Amino acid sequence: MQDNQRQNPGDGDSKDKRMNPLQVIGSVFAAGLGVQSSKNRERDFKQGRAGVFIAAGIVFTLLFIGTVVTVVRLVLKSAGN
Secondary structure (H helix, E strand, O other): OOHHHOOOOOHHHHHOOOOHHHHHHHHHHHHHHHOHHHHHHHHHHHHHHHHHHHHHHHHHHHHHHHHHHHHHHHHHHHHHO
């Protein structure tokens, strides 16, 4: 078994490598805006975990909706309605 590990030392490296939180946030933000590059999308599918992206996507969506609601309220308030 040790011989196989010596012959193929890099086989498990891509699966063991995890994305850092900043990469996950950047990927979710880019995907949410529709500007995700195919290189980063492939990296996300190889190194990322689905649960992390689902949770980050939900948080991003809630923040986006909250921002839109806040901006609309501020605009309506300043318009005098």
